Amino acid sequence: MKDTYPKMYLYKRIVQAKMFIDEHFAEQIDIDNIADEACFSKFHFIRIFKKTYGKTPHQYLTYTRLENAKQLLKKDMSVTEVCFAVSFDSLSSFTGLFKREVGITPSEYRSQQLTLKNDIKNKPSKYVPGCFASKFAQFKNSNSQEVNS
Amino acid sequence: MISKISHSCIFVLDQDSAYDFYVNKLGFNVITDASFGEKGRWLTVSPKETKGFEIVLMAAKAGMMFDESSAEAMRGLINSGKMGGASYECEDIYATYEELKTKGVNFTKEPTKEFYGIAAVFTDDSGNWASLTQKK
Numbered sequence: 001m002k003d004t005y006p007k008m009y010l011y012k013r014i015v016q017a018k019m020f021i022d023e024h025f026a027e028q029i030d031i032d033n034i035a036d037e038a039c040f041s042k043f044h045f046i047r048i049f050k051k052t053y054g055k056t057p058h059q060y061l062t063y064t065r066l067e068n069a070k071q072l073l074k075k076d077m078s079v080t081e082v083c084f085a086v087s088f089d090s091l092s093s094f095t096g097l098f099k100r101e102v103g104i105t106p107s108e109y110r111s112q113q114l115t116l117k118n119d120i121k122n123k124p125s126k127y128v129p130g131c132f133a134s135k136f137a138q139f140k141n142s143n144s145q146e147v148n149s
Numbered sequence: 150m151i152s153k154i155s156h157s158c159i160f161v162l163d164q165d166s167a168y169d170f171y172v173n174k175l176g177f178n179v180i181t182d183a184s185f186g187e188k189g190r191w192l193t194v195s196p197k198e199t200k201g202f203e204i205v206l207m208a209a210k211a212g213m214m215f216d217e218s219s220a221e222a223m224r225g226l227i228n229s230g231k232m233g234g235a236s237y238e239c240e241d242i243y244a245t246y247e248e249l250k251t252k253g254v255n256f257t258k259e260p261t262k263e264f265y266g267i268a269a270v271f272t273d274d275s276g277n278w279a280s281l282t283q284k285k
Contacts, residue, residue, distance in 0.1 A: 015247040124183035
């Protein structure tokens with residue numbers, strides 16, 4: 001990769017900025033500071049970040065917060081707890097943005113996911129394709145036996 | 150007429166370790182994680198932008214799909230580096246390569262220009278190889 005060394009140097013800084021967002025999404029992140037840390041002008045940083053990841057750093061931060069919010073909602077945390085855990089300023093902005101991006105409200109998503117989680121727990125073979133299930137001699141038993149195992 | 154593929158298996162040595170690799174390092178979503186108690190665990194994952202296709206992280210151990218002798222044979226193949234073959238795509242291979250390297254993923258081939266794009270090869274935590282491609 002000799003001819004790509006300068007490019008890799010550039011990538012290292014952009015990737016570090018992306019990974020910083022991945023790790024610190026729950027804090028109040030200042031995009032200007034990230035650009036400074038990455039030794040870019042803000043304009044240059046935003047342009048290269050978007051070229052690499054298809055989103056501006058701010059869009060990526062919001063996306064990361066929503067993705068993590070989805071994971072926390074699956075864990076049975078309340079919508080309010082999740083909202084502040086991923087560093088949204090208000091419940092209304094969180095709910096509005098979540099609905100716009102995911103298509104349903106956080107509470108609807110939470111309810112849907114908890115129902116799914118319980119169903120997987122109680123009837124796991126429902127989620128295994130029949131071709132695999134037939135391979136598993138043990139699975140020929142009923143769902144109730146699976147749950148009790 | 151076959152219209153779609155829904156599942157395909159990657160055989161792994163340890164499902165907990167595979168979960169950590171595919172979810173925390175590669176960033177895949179968990180689609181189903183269902184316990185069958187002592188009978189086993191049905192664990193499927195998928196790259197974030199892939200819809201309707203699940204990678205089954207199947208334990209190479211006696212129980213679900215194997216008897217003990219075939220499980221041992223499968224573990225031998227995995228340990229020898231002969232298993233794998235998954236082919237993943239990304240938008241920007243240099244950025245993806247840099248991030249995965251930072252997270253400790255082992256690359257056996259650095260991003261290299263090929264006639265079809267830029268390709269790299271890495272191994273998962275079990276030793277299954279997989280290619281990563283940025284298409285032209």
